[in-house]
Amino acid sequence: MLLTERRVLLRALLLLLGLKTVATEETSDDSPRMLSTPSNLNVIEGATVLLPCNVLNIERKVRIWKHLPSRILFSGSISVSRDSQIHLVNGSALRIDAITPRYAGEYVCLVSHHPALNVTHRIHVLVPPSVQPDPSNGKVIIRKGNPATLACNVSGIPQPVVTWTHEHEGIQSASLPSGVRQVLGGTQLQIASADVHHAGSYRCTAENDVGEPSSAVLVLTVLYAPELIVSPEWNHGDEGATVEFMCTCHSAPPSHILWMRTGQETPLQASDRVKLKHKLTPPTTTEAWIKLQRLRKEDLGSYTCLAKNSVGQSTKTVEISGLAEPVQLRGDQSSDSSFLLMWTAKSYSPIIEYQLKIRRYKSDDEWTDVMIPVSEESLQQSLFFSHSYNVTGLEPGTRYEAVLQAHNDFGWNRPSETLLFSAGDPPTTEPVVSSTYLPFYDADLDITDPTYLKQGSSASTPLPFQLVHILFLIGLSLL
Ligand SMILES: *[C@@H]1O[C@H](CO)[C@@H](O)[C@H](O)[C@H]1NC(C)=O
Ligand SMILES: *[C@@H]1O[C@H](CO)[C@@H](O)[C@H](O)[C@H]1NC(C)=O
Ligand SMILES: *[C@@H]1O[C@H](CO)[C@@H](O)[C@H](O)[C@H]1NC(C)=O
């Protein structure tokens, strides 16, 4: 009692003296005091948070809870905001249930008439990443050459980082195909002109270190007209032979494929002589195989592979020809001034003669043409015809190139690949292919025309080297 009386007396005295010592006065034992300390909280969306406001000696004064800047939540125990997710616990603490980003910010608890007596809690709401594909079904279908946009709508706090992977025909890649641009913070992919290699699935993954990463998949389908590859483009055949061709088609959607005689409208039907097989390898490959057995003379000629889909159609032509197959030139033996060329021709009808063209490699020399006749004995029926030719009078150390054609009842076949050789070379077994211009490949030139042959065989000009036709071998030795 004595103590209280003295303090009242002291206060009156101080007030009289006009001294502002109110603040220090308030810290005396029975004045209200804030016990809770401010906090800075990271709260994951959906969690519950408790904000304390413990005040010593609060007596009749009330606590006021505010969500800054100005939303009053509680005044004493009265809910001013009537927010069903915010509760007062034990008359002092604030509890927020199932928190969402709108509850982020600063909460202050202050004591009425003592606004300086307050505690502030700051809440950061963290939201795990979530992504939605756009378009929402994740499917983008576009024609080749058109622009395409693939997007992932990403949300999360803090702003998630987006990464993409691409999968094309089963091959997963962490880098995007060429021609794909990332825009809008990486959330959108733009393709100015969609191409076949852009097709496939694109997975976007969003991460922000809150909860698990989230991802979505977009599938891009690039529609395009059939693109065909035929193999072989040319088959040697004659009566009784069997030939096969494969037509491989890439297209989206997959194509319907037919084989037909070139120039005819009706597709070839399977029969005892014609075998047909189809194979679809999703998403884009179709193969159509044809086998023609026990060929007849009238089966020789060209065949067309026709492929159609909703975007367009395309054709490729193959040929069954009685001409001999192009030969492969080989070297067998060589000396300082000679080189023995060897080859085997495959032909259903007997080879009548060969034409060999030789010149210095990479020179503008005229080709020297050598007609190589075939003797009567070798005209016997056989599928393989072997022959050799000794090229003599060569300059040592000089490179030469040679090309050969074979002539049968159907005419001159297509030229062999170019063989490069020089006298003194160890014999080669593989032909060396050069990109030298091949005079035979001129489609407009009828090489079966005898006048052309006469022109080409520089009979009037002296030969740069002497060519001696030595021997020929019957093909059976190589079989
Ligand atoms: C509320 O008060 C009770 C009893 O005093 C105490 O056990 C409890 O921990 C308090 N709860 C909070 C959230 O302060
Ligand atoms: C809380 O108290 C401080 C002084 O301690 C004061 O500067 C501040 O303005 C008060 N806050 C509110 C919201 O009244
Ligand atoms: C993605 O976000 C954009 C822009 O905010 C909006 O227009 C679009 O509807 C959203 N798409 C989906 C699938 O949520």
Ligand SMILES: *[C@@H]1O[C@H](CO)[C@@H](O)[C@H](O)[C@H]1NC(C)=O
């Ligand atoms: C090719 O001709 C040359 C020169 O006449 C000769 O030395 C060489 O032995 C011949 N080669 C063959 C395989 O007959």
